[in-house]
Amino acid sequence: MxxxxxxxxxxxxxxxxxxxxxxxxxxxxxxxxxxxxxxxxxxxxxxxxxxxxxxxxxxxxxxxxxxxxxxxxxxxxxxxxxxxxxxxxxxxxxxxxxxxxxxxxxxxxxxxxxxxxQDPQVSNIKTFHHLQIDYTNHQVYIDSQQIEFTHKEYLLLEYLTKNPYRLLEREQILDAIWGYDYYGEARAVDTYIKKIRKKLGKYQYYIQTVFKVGYLFKDGEENENKD
Known part of the structure; x- marks a missing residue:
């Protein structure tokens, strides 16, 4: 940070x-x-x-x-x-x-x-095994194939991948992506997670659910035997 x-x-x-x-x-x-x-x-x-x-x-x-x-x-x-x-x-x-x-x-x-x-060493492209994200151009690739994400879907995926192995509560995600002035239902996060998982396909296990709390992103290394 x-x-x-x-x-x-x-x-x-x-x-x-x-x-x-x-x-x-x-x-x-x-x-x-x-x-x-x-x-x-x-x-x-x-x-x-x-x-x-x-x-x-x-x-x-x-x-x-x-x-x-x-x-x-x-x-x-x-x-x-x-x-x-x-x-x-x-x-x-x-x-x-x-x-x-x-x-x-x-x-x-x-x-x-x-x-x-101020940080010339910062990398704007991050690879998580089968998943690659270009943070500069807001592009997502799965097995080198570009996948289209809506703006909100991309922001949520970016937030998860920039905080790997960190439990993110629903309210925390809402504040980060929707902002403090959002007064809608917290379950909106779940809806977008479902959309992102669908686009990740067989690699949807990268996003882990913590029951009644929120979500965390794992880069999939421990799940390679599932491919």
Whole structure:
């Protein structure tokens, strides 16, 4: 997982970001003020999310101090929407500026894209024996033959395969794929799992059911004798 340092004095905002991000591919390291944020900064941090108005030292000063030693991207997240505030943030070394309130999904997408650009070794194609997924082009192959998936089916399969051997509860899957604003039936997950398994054909055992809880993805190595 990518490591992102979140320096924000508002507990609720930290909780929303941390909860949304860590169900996916980003680990959030929390700091409640600038001093704590600077103490937690290290070379493995791939991105900093930085508030401006905080007790002690403000985000501008924190940005300056980070820039003395580190070159990782910095995204300001602030309720200050005036042009002067944004220009100052960029002049001090900020890479982007997002005003509050914001959608966690948009912030996450922006952070993930930046983190991936910082990681030239990341592979966008993953092979699980008979199953191959091209995460860049959203393409799925079974025994080298491309299989068509709907957008939602693909997103669900991608989420499962990026969390192999990890039990994913239905509510967790709903939050990750449908979002926090989804108020439908949790059994929608089961419906899509059935559709995906049908397309996987004889390799549908890659997706394991944990009764009354959820699902987990196994790459099929232990089941090769079933082919």
């Amino acid at each position: 990518y490591q992102v340092l979140l320096i924000e004095d508002d507990f609720d905002i930290r909780h929303i970001i941390k909860t949304y991000f860590e169900k996916r591919e980003i680990q959030i390291i929390e700091a409640c003020d600038g001093h704590q944020g600077l103490s937690l900064m290290h070379s493995q941090i791939q991105l900093v999310l930085l508030d401006i108005m905080m007790p002690g030292i403000d985000g501008y000063e924190v940005c300056q101090q980070i820039r003395y030693q580190y070159q990782c991207p910095i995204i300001f997240i602030s309720a200050l929407s005036e042009e002067d505030n944004q220009l100052q943030a960029y002049q001090l070394g900020g890479d982007d500026y997002i005003t509050k309130p914001f959608l966690p999904s948009i912030l996450y997408a922006k952070c993930l894209a930046i983190c991936k650009r």
